[in-house]
Amino acid sequence: MKAITLGPEGTYSHRAARAIADEVTFAESVTDIVEAVAEGRVERGVVPIENSIEGSVTESLDALATHDVAVVREIVTPIRHALLAQGEDFEVVASHAQALAQCRSYLEDNYPHVAREAVASTARGVEQAREDPSVAGIGHPDNASEEYGGGLRVLAENIQDRTSNATRFVVVAPETERSDAGGKTSLVVYPNTNYPGLLLRLLEPFAERDINLTRVESRPSGERLGDYVFHVDVAAGLYEERTREAVEVVEGIVEDGWVRRLGSYDTRHVLY
Numbered sequence: 001m002k003a004i005t006l007g008p009e010g011t012y013s014h015r016a017a018r019a020i021a022d023e024v025t026f027a028e029s030v031t032d033i034v035e036a037v038a039e040g041r042v043e044r045g046v047v048p049i050e051n052s053i054e055g056s057v058t059e060s061l062d063a064l065a066t067h068d069v070a071v072v073r074e075i076v077t078p079i080r081h082a083l084l085a086q087g088e089d090f091e092v093v094a095s096h097a098q099a100l101a102q103c104r105s106y107l108e109d110n111y112p113h114v115a116r117e118a119v120a121s122t123a124r125g126v127e128q129a130r131e132d133p134s135v136a137g138i139g140h141p142d143n144a145s146e147e148y149g150g151g152l153r154v155l156a157e158n159i160q161d162r163t164s165n166a167t168r169f170v171v172v173a174p175e176t177e178r179s180d181a182g183g184k185t186s187l188v189v190y191p192n193t194n195y196p197g198l199l200l201r202l203l204e205p206f207a208e209r210d211i212n213l214t215r216v217e218s219r220p221s222g223e224r225l226g227d228y229v230f231h232v233d234v235a236a237g238l239y240e241e242r243t244r245e246a247v248e249v250v251e252g253i254v255e256d257g258w259v260r261r262l263g264s265y266d267t268r269h270v271l272y
């Protein structure tokens, strides 16, 4: 199986993708990854969705709401960041915005005067550190190994603000591979309207059928201010009658908008 994910080599996304694919290629953004799968150029894409410290990866949510793809699995993995540089004398810490945010307290306590620069991925920041002694990167400690080019020291490990840091990735496939089998289901709901109690009405069909919501996230639709797209995850599969019924009720409520069924899937926990 071939998969595309956020590059270059050594990103957390790369580590997650290796769990489901034997050949991994790289893109510069999560939108490019979802697009490559939607256009049938690659069999699978792996994108980060949510982190336990910093919350949603909004670019991924928006890409899932706007491309015809299916979610066929989720991968949950612990994230333990290291500070990597050629030496102690650096002036900038470069990393993915999520990683910088996950290490905010550590950076404020230890490097209050060092600038922070958000780059496309953790591995991209590490790459800069490898080329420039005035830059430090934040990423997986293995990025300092010879396998990735060497020349870097691990200045500190486990620098994320909480020990329990974890990121949830989803595995994206062409829409034709959408499945009803699995213990979780992801939906994107665009009501295209707004009135008191709308969100309550959209969620009640799940509560009434004893279906646990595992996540509700609202994203601006981009159409007008105050207009939202809702990302809803539930702990039930579309193979279950109660789930299909609940989704049909929601579809009836949002007849001026739409419901995208991203599909049902299971969770894989990857430790490394």
Ligand SMILES: O=C(O)C(=O)C[C@]1(C(=O)O)C=C[C@@H](O)C=C1
Residues within 6 Å of the ligand: 006, 010, 011, 012, 013, 014, 048, 051, 057, 079, 096, 098, 099, 120, 121, 122, 123, 167
């Ligand atoms: O930059 C990387 O290494 C990524 O795979 C991206 C990403 C993210 O977007 O959340 C993945 C896991 C970590 O939470 C930090 C960064």
